[in-house]
Amino acid sequence: MTDANKVPRRTVLKGVGAAGLAGLAGCTGGGDDTLELLHGWTGGDGKEAADALFSTFEDEHSDVDYDPNPIGGGGNTTLDQTVSNRLQGGDPPSSFAGWPGANLEQYGDAVGDIESEVWDEAGLKDTHVEEAVELCQHNGGFSAVPLGSHRLNDLFYNVEVLESAGVDPESIDSADAFIDALDAVESETDATPFGFSLATWCILQTWAQTMLGEHGYEAYTNFIEGNGDESAVRDTFEKLEQLLGYINNDAASVEFTEVNQDIMGGDAAFVHQGNWAAGAYIADDRDLTYGEDWDAIRYPGTEDYYTLHIDSFIYPSDNPTPDDTATWLQFVGSETAQVAYNQYKGSIPTVTDASTDDFNPYLTETIEDFNNVSEKPPTLAHGLAVDTTTQDDLEEALNQNFADPYDVDGATSGFMDAV
Known part of the structure; x- marks a missing residue:
């Protein structure tokens, strides 16, 4: 107007x-x-x-x-x-x-x-x-x-791809179980197992959910408050490195919106994003149906959290x-x-x-x-958990150490210094 x-x-x-x-x-x-x-x-x-x-x-x-x-x-x-x-x-x-x-x-x-x-x-x-x-x-x-x-701790998936791979999404309750599911998708289908954009904020938000899922609310809270356990931080990077072995070849050059299109089109199995990804499914002109075309579980290990x-x-x-x-x-x-x-x-x-x-x-x-969840941890990658200076330092540690090749030790040290 x-x-x-x-x-x-x-x-x-x-x-x-x-x-x-x-x-x-x-x-x-x-x-x-x-x-x-x-x-x-x-x-x-x-x-x-x-x-x-x-x-x-x-x-x-x-x-x-x-x-x-x-x-x-x-x-x-x-x-x-x-x-x-x-x-x-x-x-x-x-x-x-x-x-x-x-x-x-x-x-x-x-x-x-x-x-x-x-x-x-x-x-x-x-x-x-x-x-x-x-x-x-x-x-x-x-x-x-x-x-x-x-909500940041959603793992969205294409229903048909998971059915073709013989993967039960409800069985994915840990990073190791998620890796097994990705392996099944890779071996049984032509779809990308884990749709991903290597934009720094995407890596940071997935690291945070992996930290929550593997080490729990207290460990995550201690980290963002500056009292993180270095071994938990390192283990999280090690798990994330394994997960990123299943991503799309163009991950370094695409935005998450393009990756999300692969989920809708059946070219990828999983994507981790906040529930704005669901907004794209709702708005898509293909009339995608929740529970039939796309669905979601909580990021493995975060079932009782709302990030x-x-x-x-x-x-x-x-x-x-x-x-x-x-x-x-x-x-x-x-x-x-x-x-x-x-x-x-x-x-x-x-x-x-x-x-x-x-x-x-x-x-x-x-x-x-x-x-009904037990905890609502604040998002690390979107300004709620830490100030912008700390978030910039975390992202810089990722840019320097964890955007292929993956230097777990360097990234761990950078994260511990940042907080």
């Missing part, structure tokens, strides 16, 4: 008191600009989810002049750089999609506090899961609003549209917005007791799992 088709921008913030307006208005010298929303959902499931989110916002707030600005690039790399440049250059957007948790530390005072004007005014503390409430806090206040939650990842929108402190931004963030935290977005993205609402009527069976099961 073009600006000419929109009604004039509103002058009164609906649902926010005068005191809240004064607090937000103090952050900017104007406030007459268009509500600019940066995000990285430029294709596939992400685009469909973003379109649903923005169209629902437009339906509810037709008086807000807004500009959703998609920034493409794998793993949000280009989006993150754009946001960094804009914040450092004194030209912040109204809000941007990003990860909460430790990821917020990089912004310092460049992101502001919207506890009173958004969280308290909309009652979000009482309607969102505890983990999301905690992860959106920063500098003694709240700088983000959660949009949805991804937590959260999408959110973040509030820049020197905000060009403080009142409209507050309206947007209140909307992001609503059940209406979260149902509209997550049903297509392959993620689940962080709003408690959200209606599941519009969610497919896979996502409905994911919601049930979220409420």
